Amino acid sequence: MEFEKHCWAEVDLDALAHNFRLLQRHAAPSTVCAVVKAGAYGHGDGLVCRTLEDAGAKWFAVSCLAEALHLRASGVKGEILILGHTDPTCAASLIQHGLTQALFSPEYAAALAENARKAGGAVRCHLKVDTGMGRLGFQARSEEEVPGCVAALDACFDLEGLAITGMFQHFAVADSHAQADIAYTRRQHDLFVQVREGLAEKGRRLETVHCCNSAALVEHPEWGMDMVRPGIVLYGCDPSEEVHLDGLRPVLTVKTVVSQVKTLQEGQALSYGLQYTASEPRKVATLCVGYADGYPRLLSNQGVCAVQGKPAPVLGRVCMDQMMVDVTGIDGVEEGTEAVVFGGPGADSLNDVAEKVGTIPYEIMCGLALRVPRVYLRGGQCVFVADYLKQM
Numbered sequence: 001m002e003f004e005k006h007c008w009a010e011v012d013l014d015a016l017a018h019n020f021r022l023l024q025r026h027a028a029p030s031t032v033c034a035v036v037k038a039g040a041y042g043h044g045d046g047l048v049c050r051t052l053e054d055a056g057a058k059w060f061a062v063s064c065l066a067e068a069l070h071l072r073a074s075g076v077k078g079e080i081l082i083l084g085h086t087d088p089t090c091a092a093s094l095i096q097h098g099l100t101q102a103l104f105s106p107e108y109a110a111a112l113a114e115n116a117r118k119a120g121g122a123v124r125c126h127l128k129v130d131t132g133m134g135r136l137g138f139q140a141r142s143e144e145e146v147p148g149c150v151a152a153l154d155a156c157f158d159l160e161g162l163a164i165t166g167m168f169q170h171f172a173v174a175d176s177h178a179q180a181d182i183a184y185t186r187r188q189h190d191l192f193v194q195v196r197e198g199l200a201e202k203g204r205r206l207e208t209v210h211c212c213n214s215a216a217l218v219e220h221p222e223w224g225m226d227m228v229r230p231g232i233v234l235y236g237c238d239p240s241e242e243v244h245l246d247g248l249r250p251v252l253t254v255k256t257v258v259s260q261v262k263t264l265q266e267g268q269a270l271s272y273g274l275q276y277t278a279s280e281p282r283k284v285a286t287l288c289v290g291y292a293d294g295y296p297r298l299l300s301n302q303g304v305c306a307v308q309g310k311p312a313p314v315l316g317r318v319c320m321d322q323m324m325v326d327v328t329g330i331d332g333v334e335e336g337t338e339a340v341v342f343g344g345p346g347a348d349s350l351n352d353v354a355e356k357v358g359t360i361p362y363e364i365m366c367g368l369a370l371r372v373p374r375v376y377l378r379g380g381q382c383v384f385v386a387d388y389l390k391q392m
Contacts, residue, residue: 003385005338007256007289008373011043013383015236015249017055022247023230024056027217030224033059033081033210035231037067042294042365043235043252044374044386046074052234053078061229065090068099081126081166084136091115091161094123100165104128104136109156116161126166126208127153129195131188133172140195150198157204166208167196168229175215175240185216189223215239237350237361252350252365253343254372256289257336258307261327264315270324271316276301283328285312289341290321294368298357299348306346307339308332 024032034057040048049060049071059079062068065086072080081100088111094101095116103109103125116123129149130137140149157164169192173181192211199206210227212220217228218239232239236250264270264284269277285307291297295318303314305325312325327333340347342364350361357364370388377383 003373003375003382003387005255005257005336007254007293007341007371008375009043009368010253010255010375010377011048012249012251012253013047013051013376013378015251016043016048016051016234018249019234019236019251020052020055020057022245023217023228023233026221026245027212027224027228027230030210030212030221031059031208031227032057033061033227033229034234035061035213035229036071037061037063037083037231038366039067041231041235041362042368044376045071046076047376047384047386049074049076049078059227061231065093065099069093069097072097086112088112088115091123092119092121095119095121098124100124100126102126102128102136102168103156103162103164104130105138106152106155109159109162113159113161122161122163124163124165125156126168127156127164127206129153129167129169129192131169131191131195132184133170133188135170137169140191143191143194146191146194146198149195150202153195153199154202154204164204165206166210166226167199167206168210171211171213171216174213174219175243177242189216189220213239215243218243218245232362235365241351250343250350254289254293254295254341254368255344256287256339256341258285258333258339259288259322260286260335261333262286269316271300271319273317276316281328282315282326283330283333284315284324285327285333285337285339286322286324287339287341288322290319290323292320292369293372294364295323295341296353296357296359296364296367299353302356303342303353304346304348305339305341306344307337309346311346312339 034052039045061081063084068080128137130139138149174185209225212228214230214233236248238244264278264282297318300317305312315324342348354361374386
């Protein structure tokens with residue numbers, strides 16, 4: 001399948017399916033809900049979700065209504081959970097498309113129920129409990145708060161217009177092995193269990209209870225309950241340096257091409273601010289990628305790409321649309337030669353990139369620009385190209 005080789009991201013669908021099946025085995029007997037918010041963490045949600053459905057995925061989690069509707073428009077048939085806020089006046093759309101909405105406060109529950117009644121139906125909801133993350137949720141951050149939380153959740157079951165089918169919470173530091181963080185995570189889990197038991201005592205039975213994100217699933221598969229919600233591990237990255245799952249396969253590789261090769265003489269500098277000066281003659285290749293594509297400017301003078309399978313350090317400042325790398329000693333480099341920007345042999349991994357700029361792989365994935373085509377591979381062959389600029 002043809003596309004312009006300028007700067008593109010290759011998405012290995014075989015690796016994605018492998019990771020999902022690995023997580024299914026690790027989480028069994030819990031259901032695996034694939035977290036595909038932010039365009040499947042920058043990989044492109046449509047084909048990613050269809051690939052996951054073919055691998056057995058029954059549930060998907062997104063951040064907002066627009067993402068959920070995009071999945072439906074892409075042909076996704078499975079259950080979709082919206083983790084964040086949806087305007088209550090959109091209740092009719094939630095009902096029409098069979099979506100499940102997070103329910104996080106008495107006020108929000110009342111407003112959503114009212115709009116659902118006006119629409120002539122009921123919105124399926126999962127109750128969101130805040131045991132220590134501090135974002136959305138009915139608050140149960142201490143044993144003293146549990147009874148009040150249970151009472152507020154219990155009242156939601158009686159609201160006409162809502163169909164309460166599940167409950168969940170989110171861990172704050174499950175990806176850390178610091179003793180205080182381990183204790184905090186266990187405390188969150190214990191509080192969530194107390195809330196679940198409190199509802200059970202009131203006769204409230206829930207179809208789907210879930211609490212594990214990627215890190216908690218890796219560290220505590222015994223906490224799987226009815227469902228788990230892996231995100232980052234689906235795409236082949238560990239949740240942190242401390243939390244590792246054997247067998248994951250990287251899904252994303254970003255590539256570009258060489259636009260020009262020249263020789264930088266001793267004492268000559270390059271790029272904005274002249275932040276690199278050659279101490280001896282160097283062969284320099286200009287690449288068709290920059291921070292507008294999602295390659296962090298903070299990698300100036302410290303990133304490592306790969307050309308002809310060999311490391312090619314970034315020289316000088318990364319520009320908006322271009323950057324220079326050192327290809328001294330690498331044979332056969334010319335205009336049109338492919339280069340791995342990150343995620344492939346010889347180049348920085350996603351974890352390397354994130355560590356060098358002081359962030360996490362999630363942000364690097366999600367930061368890939370829409371102008372970067374997503375090229376989907378099966379068996380090493382291109383099966384589809386999502387070029388967002390051509391679609392607009």
